[in-house]
Amino acid sequence: MKYAKFNYLMVFLFALSCKSPSTENDAKIKLITLDPGHFHAALVQKSMYPDVDSTVYVYAAAGKDLDQHLEKIEGYNHAAENPTHWKEEVYRGKDFLQRMIADKKGNVVVIAGNNHFKTAxxxxxxxxxxxxxADKPMAIDAANFELLKTAFSMAADKKLLLYDIMTERSEITNILQRELAAIPEIFGSLQKGSPQQPAVEMESIHYFYKYVSGKILTRPSWFMDTSQQGEGIADVAVHLVDLVQWACFPDQVIRYEKDIQLNSASRWPTAITLSQFNAITKSNGFPDYLKKDVKDTLLNVFANGEINYKLRDVYVKVRALWDYKAKAGGDSHYAVFRGTKADLVIRQGADQDFKPSLYILPSVSPANLFAYEQALNDKINVVKARYPGIELKKIDKGWEVLIPEQYKNGHEAHFAQVTTRFLAYLKNGNMPAWEVPNMLAKYYTTTQALSLAIKEGELKKNGK
Known part of the structure; x- marks a missing residue:
């Protein structure tokens, strides 16, 4: 059955032990990997961490997903540079969830895999x-959002930490865009925008065919099923919604009940040929559960979506897009914050050699431009103090922020940075007060946007 292991899960939820894993006599953090099916689970272990036991306990059903996960860990253990020394103790069986909870061999569970099961x-x-x-998304639809709310409430009661892997906060251009937006002399204040021209726009383009750790990534067949992976509007868009909250309202609590207003949302598919599907999954044909999405021999994956909403009083637009394979470069990110004194823009196209680049584009009048440049050169020193080596380069309509290579450590390295942040929270016994409400806010935004997009699509289909 397509969701057989889900039945094991639902039965077991009624009989969970309330006994917590003990760490009183062991200062080490012990990791458990639960049902790994996405390469992000392995990337958490591309680095070693102080005070984290080198033995990791893996619980999963036997199969290709588990085998590929273990191969990646083994590859990191034998890497030419900075090899790791993880020891994987693996339990293979359909009752893996029951065994994990009964065994209680660790105190931190890493979850990155089939999103149909993730919230449960x-x-x-x-x-x-x-x-x-947990890898994003923690919830792929409105029903799972309700379950996630319960999990967060329960975690608070039990004094446990529940945290998602937001790697984009560790990307240097996103960091500097946030830093500059907080300096009134450079950015002014964030505009309110309008539905026609939002104050904040973000777009992320991803590709099914890509390289990870130097090898072509083999994706599981279920990754192409949005009922298991989630649609783009509820998956990749999570990163964008998170960045908007994190950068535009830094360290502030966002309450989804009053701070978010959805205006419109849309979704559309990426068409994948059978040969393309076989190339990225190492399969030999579409499995039965994907036949529902095949039309005229093409697999239609609803991986693309757009959300238009208001965050407090600021108009925002985010777009998540997927294609089969990049003609050049790889995954890319675009973002613009419109301020009263300047726009802060990240571009990652051919002109940037497909590497993210940050620009300051002033919007002051020509008469005030000289004074603005003086203020910019003065206040950029605040950023330089935090990030030595940062410089400004004059361009036609403003300035490019020149970023030393030492800060460009790449997407894969960001997993270690997120994990390190989480481990620090764990050691301190808490997280910043805004993290949990803001996680709920972003998953409310994406899951409600998906519901709205489906509804709007049905109305359009029926000519209403």
Missing amino acids: YIDAAVKGGFNVL
Whole structure:
């Protein structure tokens, strides 16, 4: 059955032990990897961490997903540079969730895999007394959002940490865009915008065919099923919604009940040929559960979406896009913050050699431009003090922020940075007060946007 292991999960949720994993006599953090099916689970272990035990306990059903995960860990252990020394203790069986909770061999569960099960896994792990580090998305639809709310409430009661992996906060251009937006002399204040020209726009383009750790990534077949992976509007868009909250309202609590107003949302598919599907999944034909999405021999994956909404009183637009393979470069990111004195823009196209670049484009009048440049050169020193080596380069309509290579450590390295941040929170016994409400806010935004997009699509289809 397509969701057989989900049935094991639902039965077991009624019989969870309330005993928490003990760490009183062991200062080490012990990791558990639960049902790994996405390469992000392995990337958490591309680095070693102080105070984290080198033995990792893996619980999953036997199969290709598990085998590929273990191969990646083995590859990191034998890397030419900075090899790791993880030891994987693996339990293979359909009752892997029950065994994980009964065994209680670790205190942090890493969850990155089939998103159809993820929210229920999170809920089960928290009920079992484990801290959870989960890949995005934590919830792919409105029903799972309700379950996620319960999990967060339960984690608070049990004094456990539940945290998602937001790697884009560690990308240097995103960091500097946030820093500059907080300097009134450079940015002014964030405009309110309008539905026609939002104050904040972000777009992320991803590709099914890509390289990870120097090798062509093999994706599981279920990754192409949006009922298991989630649609783009509820998956990749999570990063964008998170960045908007994190950068535009830094360290502030966002309450989804009053701070978010959805205006419109849309979704559309990426068409994948059978040969393309076979190339990225190492399969030999579409599995039965994907036949529902095949039309005229093409697999239609609803991986693209757009959300238009208001965050407090600021108009925002985010777009998540997927294509099969990049003609040049790789995944890319575009973002603009419109301020009263300047726009802060990230571009990652051919002109940037497909590497993210940050620009300051002033919007002051020509008469005030000289004074603005003086203020910019003065206040940029605040940023330089935090990030030595940062410089400004004059361009036609403003300035490019020149960023030393030492800060450009790449997407894969960001997983270690997020994990390190999570481990620090764990050691301190808490997270910043805004993290949990803001996680709920972003998943409310994406899951409600998906519901709205489906509804608007049906109305359009019926000519209403």
